[in-house]
Amino acid sequence: MPRIHIDHREYDVRPGRNLLETCLSLGFDLPYFCWHPALGSVGACRQCAVKAFANAEDTNGKLVMACMESVADGQRISIRDPQAVEFRENVIGWLMTNHPHDCAVCDEGGSCHLQDMTVMTGHAYRKFRFNKRTYRNQYLGPFLNHEMNRCIQCYRCVRFYKDYAGGHDLDAFASANRVYFGRSDDGVLENEFSGNLAEVCPTGVFTDKTLKQHYTRKWDLTSAPSVCVHCSVGCNTLAGERYGSLRLISNRYNGSVNGYFLCDRGRFGYEFVNVSSRIREPRIPVNTQGESWEEHVHKATEVFRGTRIVGIGSPRASLEANFVLSRIAGRGNFYHGVSSSEFELSKTASQILAKGTVPSLxxxxxxxxxxxxxxxxxxxxxxxMLALAVRQALRNRPMEKSIAANIPPWNDAATRERVQQERGPLVIGSYGTTRLDEVASMTFRASPGALSRVGCAVANQLDDAAPLAGTLDEEEQAVANEIVRVLRSARRPVIISGVSSGSMEVLQSAANMAEAVRRHNADTGLVLTFPACNSLGLALMEGRPFAELLHEEQDRRGTLIILENDLYRHADPRTVQKIVALFDHVIVIDHTWHETARNAQLVLPAGTFAESEGTFVNNEGRAQRYFQVYEPVNGIRESWRWLLTLGNALGVSQKGPWNSHDEIVRALAASADVFEPVMRVAPSANYRIYGQRIPRQPHRYSGRTAMSANRSVSEGKPPEDRDAPLSYTMEGTRLPPPSVAIPFFWWPGWNSVQSVAKYQDEVGGPLRGGDPGIRLLEPTSKAPLYFSVSAQKPPEVIVVPLHHIFGSEELSVLAPAIAERCPKPYLAAGPMTFGMHTADHGAVMRLEIHGRMLTLPVVVDPAMPKGVAGLPVGLPGMEYFELPASASVIMQLQNAE
Incomplete structure (x- = not known):
C-alpha cells in the first residue's frame, strides 16, 4: 500500500487511484469541477492544483493537477501551499469573468457546486469590469431548463450525456471562449438519462424544470430517504417536500444499486403525488358521524361485519401492506393483483433466484x-438503470488494452483515446428494435418460440444436461453457435432476462443459459427484471392470481378489499367486472382515482411513497426501506394503517394486535424465513443518536413559524413520527446517520450533491456502514436448475408486448412532464407481417386478439421478424391484453399516403 505525504503528514492510501480522489477520500477539501467520481478525469478545469515535491529536501516543487496524477509511494504534495492556493483562486477568477453572478435568482442556488468551490478557494471579489459573453438558451423538453450564460466549460455534461449514457443529441459547439453546450437545434433531449445533467452540471446551466414549477431552495425542503416506485430496480432517491406537496426527487447514492444517477422516469415521475386525480378523502357510502375518519370508516363498515373477507394485493404496495391484508383475509383468501401469466412468470423468476445456482447481480x-x-x-x-449499467460493462474488455498500455482506468480522456469506439460483446435477443442495439455486437430478432429454442440450444451446447426445446433452422443454429463462442470467451458473463417479455419459455431458456454457463464459469451472474417496484416481494408471498376468483366453488359473496391496484391493468374489463360482481361489498385502498376505485362502495385514500413508509424488494432480491417524507393531511393514511383500521372494524383478527410499523415488521419477519432479514433493513423507531432523532429538515430551514400563519399566529407543534427514528423538524443530531436513514447530503462547505463523498468510506465506494438494503435471496442449490421448455409453433401472427419508459408505467404517466413524452397507442409490425402493402407506416389495422377487436395505426419496425407484431403495454387509453397472443387480421381500414 503506497504511503504518501500531504502537508507534512503521512497517509496510507489505496493504489491505482489519482491524487484528487485520494485527497477527497481522506477528508481534505480540494476544489474541482471537471472531475466526477463516475466519469473519471480529463484535466480540463485546472481547479484541483496542488504542489508536488520531488523529495523531502525539495522546497520549490511544481504545480500539478491532482486529478491527473496517480498516487505513488513516497509522494509528497501540499494542498495548502500558497502558490497552489493562489492558483486555484485565480482559476475561479477567470471562470467568473463571464459568469452572471445570478445566485439570488438561479435555481441551483443553495445546492451549487460552483458556489461551494468559490467560497472554498476564497474568491470574494470580482475584478472583471467589462461586458460579459452571452448566449441564447434552448428549449430542451419538459425535463430540463437551459441557461448557458452560467456555463464554466467543464465539459461534464457532454461527457456524461454522450460518453457515459450514450446520448447523441447534446454536444459541444464553437471554440475558445464561445464554447456552447446544447443541441444543434431546439428540441427535446432524447436520452433516457438526460435529467442527470441537473446534478452532473456543477452550475445552473441544466436545472430541473419540474422543480421550477413550484420552486423551493434545497435548505427549505423537508426530505427523507426513499425508493423509486417506477420499476423493479429500486433506485434510491431523496424526496423533498414543502407546503404539503412533493417538490423534488434527487439521487440518493447507493453504491450497490443506482450509484450517482437516476433515469428520467424515476426523477420526474414523482408529480403523480401532486395531481388533481389524487384520492384526498374517504368516499363513504352512508352518512356517518364521528370525530375522526377512522370512526367514520368503523361505522360505515358495520354492515360488512361477519362476511367473508377476500383481499387482492398489489405489486406496487409495500411488503407491510400486503402482509397485513393477507392476515386480514386469512389463508386461502389472499390473491395477487396481477394477471395469471404475470403471476406464473414472477413465481418462476423468484424460484430461479432462490433455488438456482446463479447469483442475482x-x-x-x-x-x-x-x-x-x-x-x-x-x-x-x-x-x-440496468441499461445504463450495461453500457458501462461494455467498456471493460476494451479497457484491458489501455490498462496494458499503463493507462489507469480513472484517466478517462486517455482511455477513450486508446479504445476509441471499441466495445465488449453484447448479444441481444429481442422481439424488435431496442435502444441498446446501437452498442450490440450481435442482435437476434425473433418470436418468443424462436428465442426459447435458441436459448435452450445455447445451454445444451454448454452443458449436455440442459434440455433442448426443438430443432433449429440454419439461421438459428448460427446464432446459437455465435452466442456459445462469446460466452466461452467471457471472464464475468451476465445473462439478463425478465418477466416483461410475457413469455415463460423465454424466461426459462434464459435461466437455462445462465445455469449452463455457470457450470463452466463460477463468475457467471443473472439479472431478472420484474414489472413493478415490489413485484418480487409480492411473488414471495403465498397467494393465487385474482382471476381464479371466477373459478372458486365456495360461497363467493362477502367483502372484497383491493389494495393499491387498478385491476383493469391486469385483466380484460369483462373479467374484472365479473369478479367485482361476485361480492356484496368492494373496498379500495389507493392514492389515485382509477376505474377500479370508481366502482367501489368504500374508497380509502392511501399515502403514496412520500406519505408512508414501508419496504420494497427489488429485482435483485434486495429489501429496501423508504421513509415518510411528510405527514399527510385530510383522511390520507398509510395503506397498512387503513388495513389495521378495517381489520378492527370488520372484527377480523390480524394475529396482532399491531399498532406500529415496527410491530408489523416483526410479524412479517416471523411469518416466513425469506422475510426474516427485513428486521435488519433499517433501525427501529426507537433508534437515537445520543438521545436525538435524525432531522428531516436542514439546520437552515426557514419559514417554519410563518407557514401556517394564515390559519393561526401560534406555531403548532411539529408532528411526531412514531414509526421512524426521523423527526419532522430542524432539531436533532447533526452527526451522520446510518446510511439507510440519510435524509439529505450536506457537509460544512459542501452544499451540492458532491457532498456525498463525505458520507462514503472512499470516493465512489460504499456509504459508511454499508449501502442500504439487505438481500433476501441467495442461490441455495449446488445442482443446476434446468427447465424443460416447450417451444410451440407460432401462429401466423403473434402479438408481443412492447414497453415504453414514458407511458407504460402506471404512476409516472400521471406526471405532466412524463405524459408529454408518452406516445399514442399504435401497433408495431415488420414490413411483411401483414403483407407487402398493409404494413405501410400509418396504415390502420383491425385485429382480433382473445376474441376482442383492436383498431390501431401501424408503426413499421423494419427489425421485427415476419409474423410478429408489437402492442405497447399500459399506454393511456389502451385496454389490457394478455400477451404474447395470436391475432387474426380482420381488415385494413386505410393506407398511409
Missing amino acids: SLKDVEKCDVVVIWGEDVTNTAP
Whole structure:
C-alpha cells in the first residue's frame, strides 16, 4: 500500500487511484469541477492544483493537477501551499469573468457546486469590469431548463450525456471562449438519462424544470430517504417536500444499486403525488358521524361485519401492506393483483433466484461484467438503470488494452483515446428494435418460440444436461453457435432476462443459459427484471392470481378489499367486472382515482411513497426501506394503517394486535424465513443518536413559524413520527446517520450533491456502514436448475408486448412532464407481417386478439421478424391484453399516403 505525504503528514492510501480522489477520500477539501467520481478525469478545469515535491529536501516543487496524477509511494504534495492556493483562486477568477453572478435568482442556488468551490478557494471579489459573453438558451423538453450564460466549460455534461449514457443529441459547439453546450437545434433531449445533467452540471446551466414549477431552495425542503416506485430496480432517491406537496426527487447514492444517477422516469415521475386525480378523502357510502375518519370508516363498515373477507394485493404496495391484508383475509383468501401469466412468470423468476445456482447481480456487479447477453427483455424501457449499467460493462474488455498500455482506468480522456469506439460483446435477443442495439455486437430478432429454442440450444451446447426445446433452422443454429463462442470467451458473463417479455419459455431458456454457463464459469451472474417496484416481494408471498376468483366453488359473496391496484391493468374489463360482481361489498385502498376505485362502495385514500413508509424488494432480491417524507393531511393514511383500521372494524383478527410499523415488521419477519432479514433493513423507531432523532429538515430551514400563519399566529407543534427514528423538524443530531436513514447530503462547505463523498468510506465506494438494503435471496442449490421448455409453433401472427419508459408505467404517466413524452397507442409490425402493402407506416389495422377487436395505426419496425407484431403495454387509453397472443387480421381500414 503506497504511503504518501500531504502537508507534512503521512497517509496510507489505496493504489491505482489519482491524487484528487485520494485527497477527497481522506477528508481534505480540494476544489474541482471537471472531475466526477463516475466519469473519471480529463484535466480540463485546472481547479484541483496542488504542489508536488520531488523529495523531502525539495522546497520549490511544481504545480500539478491532482486529478491527473496517480498516487505513488513516497509522494509528497501540499494542498495548502500558497502558490497552489493562489492558483486555484485565480482559476475561479477567470471562470467568473463571464459568469452572471445570478445566485439570488438561479435555481441551483443553495445546492451549487460552483458556489461551494468559490467560497472554498476564497474568491470574494470580482475584478472583471467589462461586458460579459452571452448566449441564447434552448428549449430542451419538459425535463430540463437551459441557461448557458452560467456555463464554466467543464465539459461534464457532454461527457456524461454522450460518453457515459450514450446520448447523441447534446454536444459541444464553437471554440475558445464561445464554447456552447446544447443541441444543434431546439428540441427535446432524447436520452433516457438526460435529467442527470441537473446534478452532473456543477452550475445552473441544466436545472430541473419540474422543480421550477413550484420552486423551493434545497435548505427549505423537508426530505427523507426513499425508493423509486417506477420499476423493479429500486433506485434510491431523496424526496423533498414543502407546503404539503412533493417538490423534488434527487439521487440518493447507493453504491450497490443506482450509484450517482437516476433515469428520467424515476426523477420526474414523482408529480403523480401532486395531481388533481389524487384520492384526498374517504368516499363513504352512508352518512356517518364521528370525530375522526377512522370512526367514520368503523361505522360505515358495520354492515360488512361477519362476511367473508377476500383481499387482492398489489405489486406496487409495500411488503407491510400486503402482509397485513393477507392476515386480514386469512389463508386461502389472499390473491395477487396481477394477471395469471404475470403471476406464473414472477413465481418462476423468484424460484430461479432462490433455488438456482446463479447469483442475482446488482447494478454495480453488472458494470463489472465483460460479456452481456440480454434475452427477450427491452431493458431500456423496463429497467432503464440496468441499461445504463450495461453500457458501462461494455467498456471493460476494451479497457484491458489501455490498462496494458499503463493507462489507469480513472484517466478517462486517455482511455477513450486508446479504445476509441471499441466495445465488449453484447448479444441481444429481442422481439424488435431496442435502444441498446446501437452498442450490440450481435442482435437476434425473433418470436418468443424462436428465442426459447435458441436459448435452450445455447445451454445444451454448454452443458449436455440442459434440455433442448426443438430443432433449429440454419439461421438459428448460427446464432446459437455465435452466442456459445462469446460466452466461452467471457471472464464475468451476465445473462439478463425478465418477466416483461410475457413469455415463460423465454424466461426459462434464459435461466437455462445462465445455469449452463455457470457450470463452466463460477463468475457467471443473472439479472431478472420484474414489472413493478415490489413485484418480487409480492411473488414471495403465498397467494393465487385474482382471476381464479371466477373459478372458486365456495360461497363467493362477502367483502372484497383491493389494495393499491387498478385491476383493469391486469385483466380484460369483462373479467374484472365479473369478479367485482361476485361480492356484496368492494373496498379500495389507493392514492389515485382509477376505474377500479370508481366502482367501489368504500374508497380509502392511501399515502403514496412520500406519505408512508414501508419496504420494497427489488429485482435483485434486495429489501429496501423508504421513509415518510411528510405527514399527510385530510383522511390520507398509510395503506397498512387503513388495513389495521378495517381489520378492527370488520372484527377480523390480524394475529396482532399491531399498532406500529415496527410491530408489523416483526410479524412479517416471523411469518416466513425469506422475510426474516427485513428486521435488519433499517433501525427501529426507537433508534437515537445520543438521545436525538435524525432531522428531516436542514439546520437552515426557514419559514417554519410563518407557514401556517394564515390559519393561526401560534406555531403548532411539529408532528411526531412514531414509526421512524426521523423527526419532522430542524432539531436533532447533526452527526451522520446510518446510511439507510440519510435524509439529505450536506457537509460544512459542501452544499451540492458532491457532498456525498463525505458520507462514503472512499470516493465512489460504499456509504459508511454499508449501502442500504439487505438481500433476501441467495442461490441455495449446488445442482443446476434446468427447465424443460416447450417451444410451440407460432401462429401466423403473434402479438408481443412492447414497453415504453414514458407511458407504460402506471404512476409516472400521471406526471405532466412524463405524459408529454408518452406516445399514442399504435401497433408495431415488420414490413411483411401483414403483407407487402398493409404494413405501410400509418396504415390502420383491425385485429382480433382473445376474441376482442383492436383498431390501431401501424408503426413499421423494419427489425421485427415476419409474423410478429408489437402492442405497447399500459399506454393511456389502451385496454389490457394478455400477451404474447395470436391475432387474426380482420381488415385494413386505410393506407398511409
